[in-house]
Amino acid sequence: MLVFRERTKIGRFGSSRDGRMRSTRFSALWGILPFFIFCLAFEIVPVLVLVKESFFNAGGFTLANYAGLGEKVYLAAFWNSIRLSGITALIATVLGTFVGYSIFKTKSRRIRGVFEAFSNVTTNFAGAPLAFAFIIILGANGVVTILFMQLFGLQLYPQFQIYSYAGLVVAYVYFQLPLMVLLIIPSFSGLSPEWREAADSMGATTWQYWRYIGMPLLAPSLVAGMVLLFANAYGAYATAYTLIGSRLVLVTTQIAFVVTGEVLHDPALAKAMATISLIIMAVCIGVYRLTLSKARGWST
Amino acid sequence: MFLVLFSVYMLIPILATYLFSIAVRWDRSILPEGYTFDWYVQTFNHPYFLITVKNSFLLATYTVAANLVLIVPATYLAYARLPAAKIPIDVLTILPFGIPRVILALALVTVYTVPVINRSPLLLVCACTVFSMPYMYRPVANSLDAIDLGTLNDAAMIQGANARQILFYIVGPNIINGIVSGCLLVFSAIFAEYTLARLITGARFKTLPMLLVEFTRRDGRVASSISVIAFTVALLLSLAIIALAQANQRRGEQAVSGAGKNT
Numbered sequence: 192m193l194v195f196r197e198r199t200k201i202g203r204f205g206s207s208r209d210g211r212m213r214s215t216r217f218s219a220l221w222g223i224l225p226f227f228i229f230c231l232a233f234e235i236v237p238v239l240v241l242v243k244e245s246f247f248n249a250g251g252f253t254l255a256n257y258a259g260l261g262e263k264v265y266l267a268a269f270w271n272s273i274r275l276s277g278i279t280a281l282i283a284t285v286l287g288t289f290v291g292y293s294i295f296k297t298k299s300r301r302i303r304g305v306f307e308a309f310s311n312v313t314t315n316f317a318g319a320p321l322a323f324a325f326i327i328i329l330g331a332n333g334v335v336t337i338l339f340m341q342l343f344g345l346q347l348y349p350q351f352q353i354y355s356y357a358g359l360v361v362a363y364v365y366f367q368l369p370l371m372v373l374l375i376i377p378s379f380s381g382l383s384p385e386w387r388e389a390a391d392s393m394g395a396t397t398w399q400y401w402r403y404i405g406m407p408l409l410a411p412s413l414v415a416g417m418v419l420l421f422a423n424a425y426g427a428y429a430t431a432y433t434l435i436g437s438r439l440v441l442v443t444t445q446i447a448f449v450v451t452g453e454v455l456h457d458p459a460l461a462k463a464m465a466t467i468s469l470i471i472m473a474v475c476i477g478v479y480r481l482t483l484s485k486a487r488g489w490s491t
Numbered sequence: 492m493f494l495v496l497f498s499v500y501m502l503i504p505i506l507a508t509y510l511f512s513i514a515v516r517w518d519r520s521i522l523p524e525g526y527t528f529d530w531y532v533q534t535f536n537h538p539y540f541l542i543t544v545k546n547s548f549l550l551a552t553y554t555v556a557a558n559l560v561l562i563v564p565a566t567y568l569a570y571a572r573l574p575a576a577k578i579p580i581d582v583l584t585i586l587p588f589g590i591p592r593v594i595l596a597l598a599l600v601t602v603y604t605v606p607v608i609n610r611s612p613l614l615l616v617c618a619c620t621v622f623s624m625p626y627m628y629r630p631v632a633n634s635l636d637a638i639d640l641g642t643l644n645d646a647a648m649i650q651g652a653n654a655r656q657i658l659f660y661i662v663g664p665n666i667i668n669g670i671v672s673g674c675l676l677v678f679s680a681i682f683a684e685y686t687l688a689r690l691i692t693g694a695r696f697k698t699l700p701m702l703l704v705e706f707t708r709r710d711g712r713v714a715s716s717i718s719v720i721a722f723t724v725a726l727l728l729s730l731a732i733i734a735l736a737q738a739n740q741r742r743g744e745q746a747v748s749g750a751g752k753n754t
Contacts, residue, residue, distance in 0.1 A: 219572035223580070226565035230583045233617045237598035238590065244601065286497075293493040304737070306494070312729045313501045318685050319700050320718040323707045324504035327511050327715065332518035334507060341521065369501065426591030429685040433704050443593045450597050450690045462601070465594045472589045 242469070245462035256463040264440055265464065272442040273471075275356070276424035279363040284417045286364075287371025288409075294372065295379040307376065310369035317366040318429035325362045325434070329353040354435055362430055367420050374419065378412035378486060411486035415479050422475040425468070442468055508722065512715035530712040534720070537713070539702055547699040550612070550688070551681040554619040555674050558627040561620070563670060566628060567662070570635045571644070584628035587621050595622060596690035615691045619681045626680055627673035634669030634739075638662075668739050672732055679728035683721060 245256055260266070294306045316324075328335040331348050339345040351357055382405060390400045428443040437444070437454070442464055448454040449461035512530055514523030534540055562584065569576040587595070599618050600610060608614050640662070647657045685700035699721055706714035 216573055219568040219576075222568040223565040223573065223576050226561045226580070227583075229561050229617075229620070233599065234583065234586065234590075234621045237595075237602040240602050241594070241598040289493050290497045293497075308730075308733045309498070309501065311733060312726060313505070315679070315683070315725055315729060316505060316722060318683065319704045319707065320508065320683075320722055321504065323703070323711075323714055323718050324508045326707065327517075327711070328504060328507045334517065334521060335503070337519075338521055365501070365504065368497070372497075422589070426593070428591070428593050429700070429704075433707055443591060446593045446597055447686075447690055450593070450600060451693060458601075461597060465597055468591060468594060469589075472591065476589050 238469070241462055242466050245459065245466045248459055256457075256459040257467075259457065259460050260463055260467070265445070265460065268440040268442045268445045268464070269467070271356070271440060272425055275359060275363065275441070276421045279360055279367050279424050280417050280420035282360075282364050283367035283371045283420050284413060287368050287416070288375050288413065290368070291372045291375035292379060295376055303376070307373060310372045314366050314369040314373065317427070319433045321362055321365060322430045322433035325353055325358065325365075329358065329361065354438060356439055359431060359434060359439070362434060363424050363427070366427075366430070367424060370423065371416050371420060374416040375412060378409055381412075381486070382408055411482040415482040415486060418475045418478045418482070422472055422479075425471065425475075505722065508715055508718050512712070512719045514712075530716040534713050534716045539697060540717075543697045543699045543702040546696055547682050550616065550619060550684070550696075550698060551678045553616045554623055554681045555677050557616060557620040558623060558673065558677050559670075562624060562627045562673075563631055566631050566635065567666070570632075571640055571662075580628070581632075584624045587623075588625055592622060592686040593690065596687055600691060610692055610695065612692055612696045615688060615696065618687045618691055619684060622684075622687060623677040623680050626676035630669040630672040630676065631666060632669075634666040638665045668735055672735050672739075675728050675732045675735070679725050679732075682728075683725055 246252055246254070248255055260269075294303055297303065327333055329347070329351075330336065330353050333353070336347050339347055353361075386404055387400060390404055395403075426443065428447060431439075431441050432444055432447065435444075437448070445456070446461045446464055446468075449456045449458055510523060511517055513526050513528060515525035515527050517523040565576075565580055569580050590598075595618060599614060603609055603614055643661050643665075644657060647661050652661070683700060684698070685704065688696065688698045689701055689704075699717065703714055703717045703721065706717060
């Protein structure tokens with residue numbers, strides 16, 4: 192269809208080269224326009240309206256919606272979301288770096304390919320299926336719970352509960368870890384083997400190599416990976432909802448309760464929460480881009 | 492050592508789900524007390540199962556179609572004729588990564604309150620399209636980056652090819668892998684999508700993940716068989732995407748990243 196349109200345009204206006212250039216650009220715009228209109232209608236405008244409405248109530252412009260977030264439950268939601276995202280991002284960054292390095296160190300393209308595919312598949316095992324899998328293995332009668340008891344005499348319950356904050360951490364790390372592995376493996380290629388040899392020949396220990404050469408070079412990639420994981424966990428909803436429902440307040444579950452109308456919160460407060468969350472996301476993306484450009488600068 | 496622990500941690504939940512779905516009973520012992528396919532039979536006989544599979548399938552298919560109509564022509568035309576449009580397209584397609592789905596749903600139901608559209612499957616398709624745009628855009632843009640469109644175009648023109656021939660015989664074969672990768676990524680992301688469906692349409696348009704969440708609270712054995720079915724579909728799609736990406740790599744093109752970001 193597109194092609195057809197282009198041809199008729201060229202045929203009609205294409206007498207001079209200049210005219211043809213202009214008309215192909217013009218016709219190209221017709222093909223791109225639906226995309227822009229769609230984005231405007233379902234992406235940009237709704238988000239802007241949401242942000243705008245967070246500053247309004249029945250009486251007009253107000254900051255009351257934001258003041259309303261000072262209530263205990265909303266502060267708890269932000270604190271829980273930030274703490275959960277921060278801890279799981281940190282755990283996944285540290286473990287993911289070690290796993291990623293182990294994969295990189297094998298030097299086998301085959302092994303690397305297999306583990307990358309494996310990470311790819313498992314990082315998508317998230318949401319409801321993941322929450323359910325953890326209920327099966329770490330629930331009160333879960334197989335790992337029983338295994339711990341029979342093998343090590345370790346009673347997980349009632350100190351640990353899968354339907355709790357600790358349970359959420361275990362489940363979140365599950366989808367965060369493979370993502371970090373995928374993100375970090377390429378950055379190891381940036382550490383050129385010559386630097387290691389140079390450090391060795393000058394008598395540096397492994398610790399010194401990592402402390403003074405390896406880590407500073409990797410640092411931007413690690414920070415970039417970590418903020419991405421933070422944002423990833425912060426926006427997650429399905430896993431948390433399936434696992435804990437309303438037992439623990441999170442920003443995403445609170446906003447969702449307003450949308451589904453299950454709990455009667457003030458919609459304006461949800462919009463204020465959403466606006467603050469968008470700012471947090473924007474900061475994450477900003478830091479991500481900044482550190483990533485730094486990481487790229489190193490590796491060239 | 493790290494790799495072994497990593498593999499164990501990553502494999503246990505998946506294997507446990509598969510095993511649980513064929514276990515007679517598995518809450519008192521380390522291994523199941525017997526094996527059965529009853530839960531699958533029950534799942535397939537459940538009145539809602541086929542409806543939700545169909546709904547998820549339709550939702551994913553329409554979203555793929557919307558992506559094909561909106562993203563592919565826009566990306567191609569920006570690369571081929573209007574480079575000035577590249578940056579805005581880039582920003583608009585990557586932006587959804589920064590908008591949590593809960594917030595996207597809230598924004599859409601806030602704005603679209605008109606009776607016909609409000610919380611309709613149509614609005615859901617639009618929401619899913621916004622959310623899945625990066626999955627289609629990245630592979631297509633990568634495959635367009637990998638070829639020198641200008642030179643190919645000039646060469647073809649010199650040989651006397653018209654615009655249509657260029658598109659179908661020159662550009663098409665070079666970017667078709669990117670498009671197919673994008674379609675598979677979008678399909679697999681939306682087939683498993685829970686958040687948007689639950690928040691936008693709710694019970695009016697039940698999808699497979701919604702049925703799964705319902706059953707995790709009611710009957711774990713049926714839930715495990717639904718979970719296995721959903722994961723197997725996702726697994727097959729992922730393997731197809733990875734195989735495609737590797738085929739691309741072998742062709743010496745830039746790899747199409749199969750990495751999906753999905754929670």
